[in-house]
Amino acid sequence: MKKYVIASLFVCIAVSAVAKKKHKGATPPPAAKSADSTASAAGSKKGPKPYDKVITDKAVTKKGLFNVHKVEDKWYFEIPDSLLKREMIVTTRYTKTAGGGGVYAGEMENQQTILWERGPNKNVLLRVVTVIGVADSTSDIYKAVTNSNLNPIAESFDIKAYGKDSSVVIDVSDYFKGDNQPISLGAYTKKRFNLGGQIGDRSYIQSINSYPINTEVRVVRTFGSTPSFGPSAPSPIPSTTFPAAYATGAVTLEMNNSFILLPKVPMARRSYDSRVGFFADDFVEFGDNQQKAENNVFICRWRLEAKDEDMVKWKNGELVEPKKPIVYYIDPATPKKWRPYLIAGINDWQKAFEQAGFKNAIMGKEWDPKDSTSNLEDARFSVLRYLPSEVANAYGPNVHDPRSGEIIESHIGWYHNVMKLVHDWYMIQAAAVDPKARKMEFDDELMGQLIRFVSSHEVGHTLGLRHNMGSSSRTPVEKLRDKDWVTAHGHTASIMDYARFNYVAQPEDNMPETNMFPRIGDYDKWAIQWGYKSSFAANEKEDQKITNKWIVDSLKVNPRLWFGTESNPFDPRSQTEDLGDNSMKASEYGLRNLKRIIVQLPEWTKEEADRYENLRDVYSALVGQYGRYMGHVLKNVGGVYETPKSIEQKDEEVYEPTPTAIQKEAVTFLNKQCFETPSWLLNKEILNKISNPVASESVSNVQVAILNNLLSVGRMNRMAVTSNRFGDKKTYTVDVMMEDLKKGVWSELTSHKPIDGLRRNLQKAYVDALIGIINPAPGQSPTLVRNNDAVSVARAQLVVLKTQSAAAANGMGDKMSKYHLQDIAARITKALDPKS
Template structure:
């Protein structure tokens, strides 16, 4: 049945839409030569004998300083994907050659008055052509005409139309130029046409590649950090850009519907039909087109592994240092075993770029390339370019930043230095760094195959198994390389864990996800029939093997889905992680100073990485308090989607926070380090961690959520916010029970507690700038119709009375001054003029009244 596809909603991040692309309607212009006017010149008058011509998707002709496209009638109304990338960027920019600028879907059509129109997709609806509603869909989805070209000549033999594209390519337009966001980032204004030109246009069977040099005026910003050196020196900035025009398949690949239990990137559009009672959102995953070769169909039907008709090939940028290329190729090829579960062998291959082949270009959209960037940024990423009609991945350019090795070094030294002697120096051996590079390459390639992060994968591994060498050899420390599991920081030196138990590798989930997304079905099932089969498959597979669970990029309140955590118990994992940090901190001076001429920059950098790692362990545990497990399910599965973290687990998390945050972590204040690094701010940093933890613990969002869970879900013995706040209070104010001195760290802790309680009680009175005001407003919004503010008030009243009775008997001068300061803060906030009468319930549950605030609480 024919359909009108009037656009689509592209690249769904599934935490929100990441971009909008389109797909055209099938409204065509009049017949083949209806608009050819008399002013059209003979073909040989435009394309002279002196023309330099190239045959391909569009025949391209260069005549003097003009460029002409010859568009055959067969390509009118055919969708083309235009992918724009940088070739060269200015020094100091945050973008690099090979990185994508944008992508759009276009098509050419005949228009009136001797014109060829270029339309650009923008819309998001589909309807069956035979349904009446298709008329409404089409009438509400007009696609814009981006450019109108005069038909300069007609090639009667080829039934093709000649248009002059020179001025369009050299102009500032949304198809072939920088985006407004990028121009703003570079502080660029108008295009300098006299300093911009077409460098080359190459054309191939399914794509045409345009290379341009564009120069822009640049303004100087008051923020000097945003000014590019070229702008300061000359007032202009020059970039080189490549535009790939790729012909999309005439018959789109069969779509595979998205399932939230399997982590794929996806696109979507709205589908309308006469028989509907509501519009359907058609969501389909991104994947490569892998099909058996015709000669191997019998083997495939018998279940034998076969090679695909067109394998996925990634080339390594020749700018990549030679010694790292083999490891990058291994990281790519590691996915071959995953595709074997989908029925394909040699489905993905890494290769070195054939530098001797002048006909190949790194920017050519026919080739997928791992681009190597000379950048101080510590990053890598794996995008994919898709056919918007079907989700078919057309190509990918992985971005690899040179300095990602610095990030890998610090991670590995801090997380594995206690158990792997190779990690105990500033320059790793090539074999170790190569293994680290291989792991990151595999992760980024996973994204190019359509896979999203699976932050819940590490939760599938019991913490005790992270110390079991035999188990780790078989399974690895996480079920997915798409997790941010990094390295096994739980394992202890006495566990004798090999590198296979330390580093991530492609796991159970990855193989199954590829199998789910890329396996083909024999027979003629429709997309919707396949959806039902795949849904049942997901239900049965996850039930049989919990390691196949997809935890998403990090669900809001689900402690199972966190970045850079390990195991199914953050408290125990954090205990072991901190134990390893305590082992390595005394060794850092020796590990980071290998040469007598070294200064202490390395020490400071690695010590900062230790502080960040410590903060991660704390943040992982905090997620348990007020945590809510979120498990997407189908109706056929049964069971609850939402389930709170047990009260016992939440109390264990609070005890962990008391041990490692509420009491100063003196093991981090190692004097041999602090006396050497340039700015010994550890005390300030640790106080900042503690203050941040207190703000998180006593935040309106967490307490309101705890109240909601307790009141709405009706689970037995929930951890209510009033009980939680009381227990936090007991831990923070221990010294008052025994009239003990309060040290500087604990004084900061108590100040943070009071400040947060005052904000909870009265969020309308922020002290500070815009950010403080915004946070207070958010807190008010979260607590306005809850009991949280009442809990805060009750706690402050109780604390005020406790301080009043304690201060007169406090002998330590600094402690007394500290408590007086806090008492005054509370009194000013909830003074007697506001609360002349206070009511409380003593232990015998009889109500009593204290007048004028004179009694003891």
């Protein structure tokens, strides 16, 4: 079999061993007759000793990946020869944490890949694999790649004895008790938590257990910490201090290291494709027949294979059970009433794996707290960890083999307060339609269903799936009000989208509750099929050709399978929290529901003895939702569609400007729904109970933020560059956009209507934004700002606005409006001629 030198960013442990004299029950390594061995036999105190002199009859032994021996206060690893140079992953997780730091038991701190190899001086070396290139061992370039990718040695251990079959025995006590970065806290974490060095006499190994493919080390670590009592110096690393540091000057953490053996033969890789949203890893590949180095990017996924007896059925397309299903255990700290919903969210993925050819491929199970043979940090098990946090969120990471992308395990982080998040989302987006959403504490069944959808979303991440923020854009807005259509298809094609709830549905649509939630959809099933179905190809290159054809053929039949990356800042089809194929239409429906909801908030948020805290929180969430709708619309202006394709897809370009009509529609919407004062949001019955009038105005903040973003140099430059490529006739030009915007923001110049306070603030922000373009603040790139059509357009707008505002001021009957316009004219005059 060919060998490769491989890239990774994980920790590798290398073991060095030299010969020693034969001892009872042990077979010496091949070099046993060396002079060093003779010296050892002659009585060298530093050399290896007979096995039974080290691992005495007092030893407590646990067999597994490494045989672990505890002799009095010493801990020994006995590493078999067969594990030398075998790669392993080491994960470091918190098992107990100090309160107040924002980290919780079960969360990962560190992840490395390790291997053991023999060293030259009766020692075992700990290596950290940091290689980033690979080459076939049969190629000429292999040696060059090997010589240019030397892995650092993290630690050296003396060999204390040799065991059977040339195994080596090393004392790991001091290493695990010590403050060593690969198995403890990294420098970044120490800086983040204001921690100093580890305190040796307050740190100790609590336990080491070994299992067939992994060894678990649990250590209590105490760090010094000097809390700061004043403002700290600016730092790129945000920091916090554990409250324990103020009381004792020290912080104690309990941490677990899992050493897990990676497969001897890596799983077959599947090449990454930007048209399907999978997390990926990569390395640079070098070969003798290349004319350039190739960046090999491959997806992260679990290893699912048919049982040997089912191979023929599998190849014939019949559903088969995998050799090793994906199992997620529920943390026993999880409240019992939510466990069935979390498990249901996991099991919902079974139907997706059926499209990939597997039945019963994934399942959720309760953890057995009586099982003493395993622990929640054990890397053999994937666990949904329940975290007692006020953070309103959840997350789904994975640990994978860097050689192949094979996912080894996952610990989902589930913060307790995620329930507040989904409560507020659902009340604000669905209460106009669903009466069950009209109170501060939902019924268990409703909250359970909300938990279920979040569970499915986070599990999707642990299966390798990224966010598909573009999925919802493939649903026509009007279909979101069609009960039968939503029942059949869901309101978005992917649960990996941030589509949340069907805020487009109106009360008269009689939409059932199940049509309000996201669920695993067409895209999710397709993505699992693409990532997990076997192509039965002979090699990676052939597999890439087959999976490319799957994409081309499938997208042609069903456009709802489109993946819109979460990292595209310019494509308005790929947005968080949005619905439908037209942001303006969807947001209009959303606003109708918000107007229905806001007048009911005082009643719906009422609880005995509540001092309007509920009302304040939910009103804030409602204003936030209003701001999201404005943001969804804003992204259309200056938008650029990006649709990744292979050369077989010739129906449209990869890059296209957002159609001019849609961009004009977006500006018209913002003029009406954002820049005209949304008086319905300024509900005095609510504001006079929750907000001091001298406090900053949240609605005004939304208006100004949207306006400043619309008038940003980056957006205007993007519009100018797009016009240069595609021509003015096919694009929405900066000049036309400014004229359309001005008609809305400055309508009082021609109507002579009084200008209310929020409008005056908005108009001042408009002028300040244009002044900032022609007179950039210190630190802004002069090339970006000055060599840009935005400067010319901004100056032209200010010149005209100066004249118009001065003239309109004279005709204004409202005194504050007159003063305001006079001030506007003066500001522009000063900006155009600073010496005036």
